[in-house]
Amino acid sequence: MRNLFTLLRTDLVQRLRDKSVIIFAVIVPLALMGAMNLVMGDAMDGDLETATVAVSAPADDQLAQTLVGVLPEIGLDVEITETDADDARARAEAGDAKLGLVIPEGFSSALMAGQPAEITAIRGDGAGIESTVVLSVIQGFLDRAAASAVATTAGANLGLAPAQLGGLAQQVATGESALTLTTGEASNEQLDPKGALVAGQAGLFLMFTVSFGVLGLLAEREFGTLARLRSMPMNPQLVVVSKVLSSFVLGVVATSILLTVGGRLFDVDFGSPLPIGVLIVSAVIATTSLTFIVIKLA
Template identity: 25%
Template sequence: MRYAWTICLKDLRQRLRDRTALMLAVVVPLVLTTLMGLALGRSESFRMRLAIADLDGSELSQAFLAFVERPSLQGIVYVNRVDSLAAAEAAVTDGNAEGAVVLQAGFAKAARASRTVPVEILAAGDHPFSARMTEALVRDFLSRATATATTESARAIPSVLPLSPGGRLRTVDFFAASMAVLFLTFTVLSGVRALQSEIDSGTIVRLMATPAEPVIILAGKFAALVIVGLVQMAVMIVATSLLFGTSWGNPLPVVVLVGTSVLMAIGLTAFFMSLAENAEQGQGLASIVIFLLAVVGGQFLPPQGLPDVFETLNRLTPNGQAFRGFTDLAAAAGTGSVRTILEPLLVTGGVGLSGIAFAAVKARKALQRAL
């Protein structure tokens, strides 16, 4: 056991001295997550300032003000009353409002009598969502107000009953998980490459000449890989929590998934390394496959509007399964459990153990040949 620990510590020291590996493990994924979060993060929440010019002064125009200031729109629409068309235009052009509604004189009378109502929507050209929101609010109000007015007995007009899909997953949370899993595999890959280099150069064979059992030597090397993977994930989780406020979900299932993901990363990279003729070729092969799996699994793409086929592709890739597990836990917040991520756990764990077993058999044959 002492030998295993010594070998593990030696490997860890080597990894710590490798500044390129450290950059790849921590700095690059954080930079990429920051960029993705900054670029795509404005899809997090919608807020708009709406200037309203009530030039009608009627009961109906007052009702419109109450309609856009109702509790369900609080924190979404911030109403700013102005007194003229010019003031409303200025609010939009000066950037003090994303949209404006001008209720002209005769608004109430026309709304009840015809389709053409003297109401004007002013919108900022660079805020298309605000233009849509304003138009939807005005149309909804007019339909509801005039329908109620024309119906003899008051009755409720149907509305949307919002349902929660189960959690909150911001774009930055999505990419934090995506980059953590992607760079976990690259970090582990550099460790696996170092191990393969030792097999190629014969260092391992020399180690076997020492009193240490082969299984102890491999245990030491494997422990170093696991520790590197666990530390990299822990750093990513802590850093994204502190920098972006990402909530990764319930700690217990997160820890379990981190464990199986590290196994998956070791198994996947060891599998491709063992298929190659030398460490350099193995690193190239594994890097290409990992990158392709990430592209196919939708890890570089913003989720919104992504075709459903990416859900299937995601499930077919082991890194995609790990990523899915983390995003599901983040989205499920406090309610996530091991049960929530059963499929990712089984797939990542299974792929990890199979890859490690395959690579171990190949490595054993290579060592027997060398001996």
């Protein structure tokens, strides 16, 4: 066992003196992580931006003003700019607003009378999912208002009193939907894009890291060092075992450094350290086991 520790210590010292080990095991992966984060950082964040909406709405139209007041309360950061119709179109076309809305005169009257009421929507340059969310909210508002108008018309045809018609319209407009939607969430164990980037780079360069033990063994065989080591008064298999253990140690240390530093740089939480440590050791063992195949073939 003492001979094994001596061989292992010697192999590790040689690997650390070889600058290529540190470069390919730590520096290059971290540099690639940083470069990919700079290139794809915004795309990987997945956060919704502020929805800038230019709205032209009649000041004396109750439903139009109600619709404008609803938009900032939809759970999305919405910035409303009230202006006239021409300016709303111009802002959207120039990219100053991601969405332009033009609500026509007589909007409330037409909607409550069951007549077509059209809102003109202009998507600006760079309009993304935020604009789609706003348009979905507007469509839902229009559907609810149209349903209220239909219910009022049906009630009037059935001879309901005006007071009852008002209550019916209010009930349809504000009542709970017969169908409910429950939003699910992905499992907390799933990595976000940045976490997948860090873990992927660590796994990729793990293959390079553990290969240094095999390369050292092949170099010693080429220069005759391996034959001299096997001629020493010890088990010849200890030479191969020391190379495998040095690959294992380098793999565990390098992968731990990459995951720790990468997690701090990119604000990634991989979870409890104990399961992560077990996973690292298992991955390194699996990768290091490939060295036996290389040694056998070589």
